[in-house]
Amino acid sequence: MSEPTLNMEQPPTALQRFKASHFWHSFKIDRVAQLSFLIFLTYAVLAISASFIAPFDPYDASQIDIMNSEIPPSWQEEGEEGFLLGTDAQGRDMLSTILYGTRVSLMIGLCAVALQALLGIVIGLTAGYIGGRVDSFLMRIADIQLSFSTLMVAIIVLAVFQATFGTELYQQLAMIMLILVIGIAEWPQYARTIRASVLAEKKKEYVDAARVMGFGRLRIMFRHILPNTLSPILVISTVQIANAIISEASLSFLGLGMPVSQPSLGSLISSGFEYIFSGAWWITVIPGVVLIVLVLVMNLLGDWMRDVLNPKLYKG
Amino acid sequence: MPLLEVNNLEVCFGLRSGAVKALRDVSFTLERGERLGVVGESGAGKSVLGFSIINLLSRPGQISSGSVHFEGNDLASLAPGELRSIRGNRISMIFQDPMMTLNPVLTIGVQMVECLLAHRKISKADAKRISLKKLQQVQIPSPEKRLDQYPHELSGGMRQRIVIAIGLLLDPDIIIADEPTTALDVTIQAEIMDLMLNLCEQNNVALILITHDLGVVSQVTQRMLVMYAGRIIEQGPTKEVINDAQHPYTQGLMNALPQMAIPGQKLNQIKGTMPPLQRIPKGCSFNPRCEYVMDVCKQKLPSFTESGNCQVACHMVAESKQDKLLVKEV
Numbered sequence: 058m059s060e061p062t063l064n065m066e067q068p069p070t071a072l073q074r075f076k077a078s079h080f081w082h083s084f085k086i087d088r089v090a091q092l093s094f095l096i097f098l099t100y101a102v103l104a105i106s107a108s109f110i111a112p113f114d115p116y117d118a119s120q121i122d123i124m125n126s127e128i129p130p131s132w133q134e135e136g137e138e139g140f141l142l143g144t145d146a147q148g149r150d151m152l153s154t155i156l157y158g159t160r161v162s163l164m165i166g167l168c169a170v171a172l173q174a175l176l177g178i179v180i181g182l183t184a185g186y187i188g189g190r191v192d193s194f195l196m197r198i199a200d201i202q203l204s205f206s207t208l209m210v211a212i213i214v215l216a217v218f219q220a221t222f223g224t225e226l227y228q229q230l231a232m233i234m235l236i237l238v239i240g241i242a243e244w245p246q247y248a249r250t251i252r253a254s255v256l257a258e259k260k261k262e263y264v265d266a267a268r269v270m271g272f273g274r275l276r277i278m279f280r281h282i283l284p285n286t287l288s289p290i291l292v293i294s295t296v297q298i299a300n301a302i303i304s305e306a307s308l309s310f311l312g313l314g315m316p317v318s319q320p321s322l323g324s325l326i327s328s329g330f331e332y333i334f335s336g337a338w339w340i341t342v343i344p345g346v347v348l349i350v351l352v353l354v355m356n357l358l359g360d361w362m363r364d365v366l367n368p369k370l371y372k373g
Numbered sequence: 374m375p376l377l378e379v380n381n382l383e384v385c386f387g388l389r390s391g392a393v394k395a396l397r398d399v400s401f402t403l404e405r406g407e408r409l410g411v412v413g414e415s416g417a418g419k420s421v422l423g424f425s426i427i428n429l430l431s432r433p434g435q436i437s438s439g440s441v442h443f444e445g446n447d448l449a450s451l452a453p454g455e456l457r458s459i460r461g462n463r464i465s466m467i468f469q470d471p472m473m474t475l476n477p478v479l480t481i482g483v484q485m486v487e488c489l490l491a492h493r494k495i496s497k498a499d500a501k502r503i504s505l506k507k508l509q510q511v512q513i514p515s516p517e518k519r520l521d522q523y524p525h526e527l528s529g530g531m532r533q534r535i536v537i538a539i540g541l542l543l544d545p546d547i548i549i550a551d552e553p554t555t556a557l558d559v560t561i562q563a564e565i566m567d568l569m570l571n572l573c574e575q576n577n578v579a580l581i582l583i584t585h586d587l588g589v590v591s592q593v594t595q596r597m598l599v600m601y602a603g604r605i606i607e608q609g610p611t612k613e614v615i616n617d618a619q620h621p622y623t624q625g626l627m628n629a630l631p632q633m634a635i636p637g638q639k640l641n642q643i644k645g646t647m648p649p650l651q652r653i654p655k656g657c658s659f660n661p662r663c664e665y666v667m668d669v670c671k672q673k674l675p676s677f678t679e680s681g682n683c684q685v686a687c688h689m690v691a692e693s694k695q696d697k698l699l700v701k702e703v
Binding site: 076151188261263265266267268269270271272276280281284285319328 | 465474
């Protein structure tokens with residue numbers, strides 16, 4: 058009889074762990090999540106490689122010919138082979154402009170959400186962990202901030218900036234300004250969510266145990282509690298990116314966002330709006346569809362993630 | 374000089390309905406390597422005592438008077454940084470539920486290494502080596518593998534072994550174990566208890582064992598405190614307290630043990646429940662439940678009477694002592 062062999066396999070690597078996780082399993086069986094993720098990935102790849110894929114450079118004025126303006130998409134009768142999705146009123150190739158615009162929109166969405174998350178995490182964690190007066194103070198600020206709508210704050214700030222420093226400087230700084238405004242206007246969403254989870258987490262014994270071990274406050278907050286609140290952060294992040302992209306599009310549509318020379322999806326929609334009744338629907342509709350699909354897949358992904366990461370719904 | 378000296382400790386919780394004293398006038402000492410049991414009902418202040426020793430009461434609790442001296446230093450007067458260097462390093466604590474005391478999102482190895490690095494200036498590799506050694510000491514199977522595992526991958530008994538390993542990680546002088554085996558299976562309980570005892574003995578660590586399991590206390594500890602409604606009512610060598618309980622409450626506890634019951638009859642119990650801390654009666658706080666209650670019990674707080682090697686806070690014991698003395702004199 059042979060010796061019983063003990064199963065002493067190596068500890069699983071991070072990849073193996075991920076493959077064995079509930080997260081990966083539910084992704085494998087959820088077609089909607091897979092499709093959404095695929096579409097999002099396509100967007101990301103196209104946006105990142107926009108300057109290689111796009112047939113024209115919409116930022117380069119020398120490649121634009123006003124004579125090419127308002128050419129319909131190539132599948133229509135008057136369409137031209139070279140402009141797959143037609144051209145806009147200035148003669149820019151729509152396909153190239155949309156690719157660059159998606160890059161701008163995604164960039165603003167991601168950076169604004171990163172800023173929101175940074176502010177929200179620091180403030181929410183501090184409020185939740187320290188509690189007492191600090192908590193009341195920070196959360197009242199959040200309440201006040203929430204009582205103004207994001208768009209209202211953004212419109213006021215951007216309009217005042219344009220009026221004081223002139224349109225030229227604004228056009229140079231438009232992207233940074235949009236990131237700042239959208240980032241700062243929406244941090245309370247994060248702060249509230251994180252505070253709520255911190256309040257639940259800090260009563261758990263591992264926090265007491267960490268204090269007993271003589272760890273400092275900051276270490277307990279960021280190293281021990283924060284990782285335990287990651288799932289709600291992930292969930293709101295997806296929703297917030299979609300929101301930030303919509304906010305940016307709305308501001309651009311109102312003429313307070315990206316300038317026409319560096320269009321985002323929102324400013325493209327807005328620039329085509331004047332021509333929609335003259336028959337040039339593609340300038341508005343195509344970027345509109347692109348935007349809607351992007352926001353939709355973000356929301357679907359967020360929805361799926363909320364279902365997966367919510368332990369109350371989790372029935373292993 | 375005793376290792377730990379607690380003097381007239383009083384802990385107060387400032388609630389909206391007024392201040393509630395969770396501990397009153399608690400004094401005891403602990404020598405190096407000694408094992409002390411703290412027993413009492415739920416709410417008697419056992420855990421609060423544990424937390425107040427390392428000055429870790431969470432608000433609104435605070436030490437309102439009295440002192441805790443560790444190696445002659447008053448812990449209350451230390452700066453937060455100095456206090457942190459004692460916590461975990463010199464005095465560590467083991468909690469009841471090993472499920473909750475380990476951080477669910479960090480691997481065992483990360484948590485152990487972090488503890489070491491927070492208190493000692495050593496390299497990460499050294500810290501890992503020490504962690505591994507401690508895991509071997511708590512007799513965990515395949516310790517190398519455990520370092521890379523998360524708490525949820527381990528069983529309850531293994532987790533408590535790891536918690537003990539973390540408690541011993543920095544070779545502390547005192548371990549405060551707050552019901553360390555309550556959450557475990559009975560068969561594992563004895564194993565874990567033995568393990569903890571052996572390790573404490575080997576490393577000459579003093580143990581404060583907070584529990585309501587009199588059986589464990591009688592087997593494990595050398596001295597014990599009996600607490601009731603925030604006060605110590607009886608303390609002394611474990612054997613004497615267990616075999617010859619003086620205070621009616623301690624006697625009641627002993628009689629309530631299932632071993633003391635006559636087969637076929639109801640288990641003995643102490644009638645009533647402990648009063649809420651806001652409404653502790655005047656005089657001896659045990660008087661409404663005491664079989665031998667006297668008038669003086671409702672008026673005056675009993676002070677400690679020496680009885681053998683024990684100290685008992687009871688008027689009845691004090692009186693009988695006096696009677697004996699009188700008899701002797703006559």
